[in-house]
Amino acid sequence: MAIIEVQDLVKDYGSFRAVDGISFEVGEGEIFGILGPNGAGKTTTVECVEGLRSRDGGSVKVMGLDPERDGAELKQVLGIQLQESRLPDRIRVGEALDLYGSFYRQRADTDRLIEKLGLGGKRKTPYGKLSGGQQQRLSIALALVGNPRVAVLDELTTGLDPQARRDTWDLIEQVRNSGVTIILVTHFMDEAERLCDRIAVVDSGKIVALDTPAGLTARVSEEQRVRFRPSAEFPDSLLLDLPEVARLERSGPHVVVTGGEHLLQAVASVLARNQIVAADLRVEQVSLDDAFVALTGKSPEN
Amino acid sequence: MSSLGKLVQIETRLFLRDPMSFTIGLLLPAAVLLGLGAVPMLREPSPDMGGQRFIDYFAPSTLVMAVGVIGLTNLPAVLAAYRERGVLRRMRTTPIHPAKLLLAQLIVNIGASLASALLVIVAGKLVFDVPMPQHPWGFAIAFVLGISSVFAIGMLVAAVAPTARAASGLSTVLFMSVMFFGGVYLPRFMLPDAVARIGDYVPPGVQSLLDAWTGTAPAVIPLVVMAATAIGAGAVAARIFKWE
Structure with a gap:
């Protein structure tokens, strides 16, 4: 009520x-x-x-x-x-x-x-x-x-x-x-x-x-981001061929993969199959901050 | 206890805890009278004052001080600070209207003025044998109207001043004028006659207090002026007072 x-x-x-x-x-x-x-x-x-x-x-x-x-x-x-x-x-x-x-x-x-x-x-x-x-x-x-x-x-x-x-x-x-x-x-x-x-x-x-x-x-986005440092080199296509992966970016030794649901499981199993260890693995989800910025176009802290 | 009773109780404690309001508002006027009375010459009858002693002649001026300090400096400063700090605003969030806090403040400050005046009268009587007011009814009326006019002006200051600083600036000017015309700075027989006559009509009306104290019925017109000031300034203050 x-x-x-x-x-x-x-x-x-x-x-x-x-x-x-x-x-x-x-x-x-x-x-x-x-x-x-x-x-x-x-x-x-x-x-x-x-x-x-x-x-x-x-x-x-x-x-x-x-x-x-x-x-x-x-x-x-x-x-x-x-x-x-x-x-x-x-x-x-x-x-x-x-x-x-x-x-x-x-x-x-x-x-x-x-x-x-x-x-x-x-x-x-x-x-x-x-x-x-x-x-x-x-x-x-x-x-x-x-x-x-x-x-x-x-x-x-x-x-x-x-x-x-x-x-x-x-x-x-x-x-x-x-x-x-x-x-x-x-x-x-x-x-x-x-x-x-x-x-x-x-x-x-x-x-x-x-x-x-x-x-x-x-509501803002279903996107997830997985960020890690691979133990060995691999071609981008290895991950981009997965249906769960939308984008792949490299920054220095780090790889950032962006995609939808079950992204982490898909990426992790492919890497395991190829004997690549993902160090410093981090999963980043859209935060309420991101939602706020997307909804209002303003930063929440000012 | 009712909310008003509680407010008066707490505001009284706050008044007494503030060393400024306590010493200057409550004790200073009696201390000034006692200090001046300690000078032997001021206890001799003098033709300047119609054969009175200076101390008898000056006593009503210390009453002006008692009423002026509290009504024109303490009251507006406290109320403006309450507005500035959001105390009045917080009252608005409760079932009690902030006007009750104003009322409590008025009760406490008028009570303090009365206590200060009583201290002056009793100290004068006990220490220097300054006679008690000889025309009690006239004195009571002059005092009530005088205190009302000064407090109404104090409320007007609290109503127009946007900040506590502005309130204290404005009330200092008014306080100085009231003290000057009330013969606190210079005994009134030393003031030019025109200034002394103006002083008859400046709140709280020192001549009415002096007349009633020495046994003459106070003149009607100055009393009417005090009443009109109290009603006029009070009404304007009530109209324009802002809670935040």
Whole structure:
């Protein structure tokens, strides 16, 4: 059952159409990713879902509520983690959770939340004395303190070190396992690939693709690449004659063979039959990065 | 506890934890009064001040300081910083409207002004026997209207300033003017008469406070000006205030 329904959403900033007819549904318990280059309309889209921005067209329903009309009611069940939102430097971790918890009818067990986010020893630490990663985790805790059914997390791990990012991902999976539906806005491919059940790729205010991570990469290309260093010389035709092989390139001592399904098995058996050992063998598959570039024509990291 | 109660509680703690707001806002006005009172000459009656002692004459000016420091420097700076840091924006993601945070800030800052004023009155009475305000009702009305007009201007600064830096620049200019016209820098009998008369109408209205303190009912027109300033500036601030 869809817990979030967005139909033909439109948002204009003056004469600029930031969101241009976006539609999607998110199922209960799903982690739904919104991926796209900067300025694609990702944040504007989720802000319309959250009720932080009024839309100029289309309809949005979250748990049957209209974010614009039933804003206060919706926010009782919606947890929002904002990009770039800080707290006063002198407020302590425990105080912030206590304060934000008092805004909700149903509040999470703050002690457990603090422990789960690894802030147990920091209860009395002022916000200004926390590291970037700890501030980010507190911000996630504040988004979860009202026991939300739906959480919208915008650029969750930007500015975190690799360890903190992986810890945050684990946390998000735990949150989902407790039954919370999650919308994740990101421009990190690895994050989307690791966490999301489905991904909407957004570009210039439109959804250009909506699929599972595997579906997205398959959609771009079924191609595989096998790269190796042969132990002995062999003529190109040896491999090119195989139906699985489309192309063969040589670069220095290395051979790169490109082709379709079962490429590796076909290449490996021919080489074995000819007593050629393939050293440094690597199979390269199309990544979500490649899919993203193919779909949007832009590099994901900027 | 209700969310507003909780907000007031936390904002009070934040106010007290900030050494600037605590020492300058809360303690400085009383300290200035005590410091000046320590000079023997300022405790002698003088014909310049209609036979009053300087310390009696100057006490209302330290009230101007108490209200001005908190209403014109602390309040707009905190609110502009809350907007700049996204604190107000984060409030918008919760079921509670950020207007409640503004209200909590007003409550805490008005409370601090009252505490500071009380400190001035009590310290003056206990240490130098400065009499308590002699026209209590007139004093209460003058003080409430004075504080309202200054805080409304503070809210207006918070509403128009795009950044915390801009807020502090703007509020410093206003604060200096209020202190000047309120006779904090130069006792008002040393100011040209025209400047002193203008000062009657500059928030928070030092002459009304002085009159009521010494037992005369404060004049009506300056009080009306304070009320009009409070309503006018407050209404404009409420209209144009941006949450982000």
